Amino acid sequence: MVTGLVTAVSALAIGSNAIAVADQPPTAERAPSEATETVAKEVVSTSNAADFWTKERMRRAVPAPMPRPSGGQVSGPEGQENVLPQQSERGSLPRGVSTPQSSTDLRANAVSRAQRWTESGIPASTTGKMFAEGPQGQLYRCSGSVITADNQNTVWTAGHCLHDGNGQFYSNITFVPAYDNGTAPHGEWNASYMVTTTGWAENRDWEYDIAAFAVFPQSSDLEYRVGSQGYRFNAGQEFTDVRVFGYPAAGYQRTDFNGELLWYCRGDTVDASSWNPLNEKVRTDCDMHSGASGGPWIDDMNSNGLGYVIGASSHRQTDPDTGDLINNYFFSSNHGDAAINVYEDASTY
Template identity: 35%
Template sequence: MTPSLARSLLAPLAAAVLAATMAGAPASAAPAPRADPPAEVVRHSAEESPSESLAYWTEERMAAARPITRVLEGATGGLLPQSPPDASPEGEPRPQSSAVTGKRWTGGGKVAQATGRVFLTMGGRDFTCTASVVPSDNGDTVVTAGHCLKDGTGDWASKWVFVPGYDDGEAPYGRFAARELLVTSQWSRRADDSHDFGAAVLEAREGRHVRQATGAQRIAFTGKGAGTVHAFGYPSRSPYDGRHLYYCSGPTRPDDGGTTAHGMACDMTEGSSGGPWLSGFDPSTGTGTVVSVVSFKYAGRDGVQYGPVLGSSERAVYDRARAL
């Protein structure tokens, strides 16, 4: 990838790493296309109380929160405020969207319960992302993109709140504040686009865990491509407004831009960052297996979104989070 090719991220991707395993199943080794350092997890405890985080997010602040945009030009950059709707981060007109347009999900089921909108503060600004509930010992673990938790090598998010089943301002299953944030060491130490993955551990509300309220989607760490998936999220940049859950579906293919991520045709915009890619999705029940999360787009290629391959580094984050 040349320095002139900027990337506008919905959120970066994960590594083509070893361990193949589904949550709750034993791991089996698989050859990796490149060697990664031993999996490490970087963890951050919330500095504010759950009540402080929940109180911060008034209806007005939630409505004003902007999706995260990250711009790279050959080197790691920081999180920047959202660009104007009709311009790229460089101020140039955005290209036409792909013919694969995100559709509003109206089928209900588990995906409408366990997928939710995230609200967070980072660098003094209010942002929004997407996350999904997954199985855990604590009943309070959600997965999302690393950049929805930490600004690469920079700041951690604060006032991190998950609203499962969010729909046009409604919170049918309640709102849950994060008590722990975790990302891959590759994301924390060098903003590695191939490992843009993380997890948040939520605080139970009045003794009720988020998984009890919403159920959870399975998750797998195969170290391989995602295949054909349904990708869900709350896109918040025009022509979307973040009020409803949307999805795209189709095959995925390896990134040709220098990461180990895979991409799929989809015009969903920022705000869907961290949303689940579900393999084996059953529209009648809204169930599937999380095999990636929405991560980033390349500037000038708005019609393709990318997500990390979930391997050993991502598995380490999940294993640590679900036991906290």
């Protein structure tokens, strides 16, 4: 075990939601995979990140390195076997402030070429840009989403946005909900506790590219200020009419992304195992790339902008020689047992 990491308690043993899980335990023959277990790191003080992220450093931050599977690469030979029961909870509207809600057209057509999201309120307020400092002082940026939680201060993202996949968490993590071209209408929220999967932390396995972090409360909790998206985990990989949000700095055959604005795609998701039965990643058609990492995949979004997180942007297929993107496919890790365990750990901190 790497110094500074602690093995998190299993979701089967902690938390109010875990009681429901324990009522329907997996059989002894089908225990959750070790790769779905979690590693975590506690942050002692909020002052470091608050002082660290000046406007200039935010401007210089580059997208966190994405996993780079080529068109033919697959995950490890064991694959995933999800055995925990499905788990879900609704999101919440912000409280204590007047936030205009989205008037999104629920009948809109699919959007595989990302478009600007220009409306205020949810989901813009629950989606944000996050910043992190790498082990060698690199300045990184990603996307993330506020997710409903017992602590009311939890952000959902991708594993590679918090951890290098080689034993080290990033530092000075901060989240800026509703970030827009350098502005922070709801402030900057600094991480107090970070969680990812052992599958990502120890093996850099993109099937487990899942993470979450709790933030220090300010004059109120984060959910109170901006609202939260719900979640729906272990519900499979095929969903209809999913929105994908993020702050892309690059894309497939795109030159107009700069990482400063919120964009979205919209469409169905499919099980990526059609070509590999051990591959349980989730796929959609969307041209966003680096910078959009960690952005939420939201299912069943209503007219208030609330829905259920069923994925987080992880990676794309690339040419193994040049690193160039080769298609419009965008992938999320399957949010099964691993997502449940990460959520149970982070949300109750």
